[in-house]
Amino acid sequence: MEIFEIVTYFVLLLLVSTAVRVVTTSNVIHAAISLVFTLALTSVLFLLLSTEFVALVLVLVYIGAVIVLFLFGIMITRAPLGKNAELDNDKNKKLGAAIAGSIFFLFSYILVNGFEGEVVITSGSSTELLGEILLSRFVFPFELVSFVLLAALIGGITLARKDEALIDEEQV
Amino acid sequence: MIVQPVLVVAAALFSLGIYGILVRRNAVMVLLSIELILNSVNINFIMFDTMLADVLMQGQIFTIFIITIAAAEVGIGLAIVLMLFRNRQTANINEFDLMKW
Structure with a gap:
C-alpha cells in the first residue's frame, strides 16, 4: 500500500x-505534446483508481484522435512552428493569473473542506458491469450521443469544405 | 488512497485551463486549454465514482459521455477556426473583431 x-x-x-x-x-507543438503527456498521466490515474475501461477510452479517443486533429489544426492554420513570442497576450497575463489563482484557491478550499475519506480500491474488472449498465439503463443517452457525433461530423465537413458557389460568385 | 490530493490536482488543472483561455492568443491553443478543463472534470467524476462506490457507475458513464462530446466539440471548433483562418488569414482571436461595436 x-x-x-x-x-x-x-x-x-x-x-x-x-x-x-x-x-x-x-512553442505550439510542445503544447500539444505536453497535452499528450497530461492525458496519458490522467489515464494512469484512472488505472490506479481501477476504472480501466475509461482509461482505455481516454487513450483511444484523446491521444489517438483528438491530438492528431489538433496537430492538423496547428499545421493548417500555419501557426509559426518553433518559439513564438506572439503566442501569448501579455496584457492579459496578470489578470489571467489572478483569476485562475483565485478559482484554484476557492475550489480547493471547498473541495478539501467538503469531502474527506479514503478510497478503497477493489480488485477485479468492472468493464463487464459497465457495459451492461451502459446498454440497459443508459441506452437512450448512449444513442443520443451517437446522433450528436453524426451531427458534428456533418457540421464539421460542411463548415470546413470550400463553398464552391461562393468562389464562383467572387470570380464573376 | 486519500481523496483530497486528487481533488486539489483537478482544481489545479481547471484553473490552468482558465488561465490558458484568458492568456492565449492563438485559437487552437484556446481549444487545447478547454481540453484541460474537460479533463479536470473527468478526474473529479472518476474520483467521486470510486469514492462513493456507486452501483450504477454513473461517474464512469458520464465520463465516457464527456469524452465523446469533447471529441465532437474539437471537430466543430477546429472547423470554425479553419473557416476564420481562410477568411481572415490569421488564427489570432484578438483580430476577430468584426462584430465589436
Missing part, C-alpha cells in the same frame, strides 16, 4: 507540471 501511495503522488505531481507546460510554453 505504501508504494501505491508514492506512485499516486508522483503521477499527480507530473500531471500538474505537464499541465503547466501546456499553458505556458511558447
Whole structure:
C-alpha cells in the first residue's frame, strides 16, 4: 500500500507540471505534446483508481484522435512552428493569473473542506458491469450521443469544405 | 488512497485551463486549454465514482459521455477556426473583431 501511495503522488505531481507546460510554453507543438503527456498521466490515474475501461477510452479517443486533429489544426492554420513570442497576450497575463489563482484557491478550499475519506480500491474488472449498465439503463443517452457525433461530423465537413458557389460568385 | 490530493490536482488543472483561455492568443491553443478543463472534470467524476462506490457507475458513464462530446466539440471548433483562418488569414482571436461595436 505504501508504494501505491508514492506512485499516486508522483503521477499527480507530473500531471500538474505537464499541465503547466501546456499553458505556458511558447512553442505550439510542445503544447500539444505536453497535452499528450497530461492525458496519458490522467489515464494512469484512472488505472490506479481501477476504472480501466475509461482509461482505455481516454487513450483511444484523446491521444489517438483528438491530438492528431489538433496537430492538423496547428499545421493548417500555419501557426509559426518553433518559439513564438506572439503566442501569448501579455496584457492579459496578470489578470489571467489572478483569476485562475483565485478559482484554484476557492475550489480547493471547498473541495478539501467538503469531502474527506479514503478510497478503497477493489480488485477485479468492472468493464463487464459497465457495459451492461451502459446498454440497459443508459441506452437512450448512449444513442443520443451517437446522433450528436453524426451531427458534428456533418457540421464539421460542411463548415470546413470550400463553398464552391461562393468562389464562383467572387470570380464573376 | 486519500481523496483530497486528487481533488486539489483537478482544481489545479481547471484553473490552468482558465488561465490558458484568458492568456492565449492563438485559437487552437484556446481549444487545447478547454481540453484541460474537460479533463479536470473527468478526474473529479472518476474520483467521486470510486469514492462513493456507486452501483450504477454513473461517474464512469458520464465520463465516457464527456469524452465523446469533447471529441465532437474539437471537430466543430477546429472547423470554425479553419473557416476564420481562410477568411481572415490569421488564427489570432484578438483580430476577430468584426462584430465589436
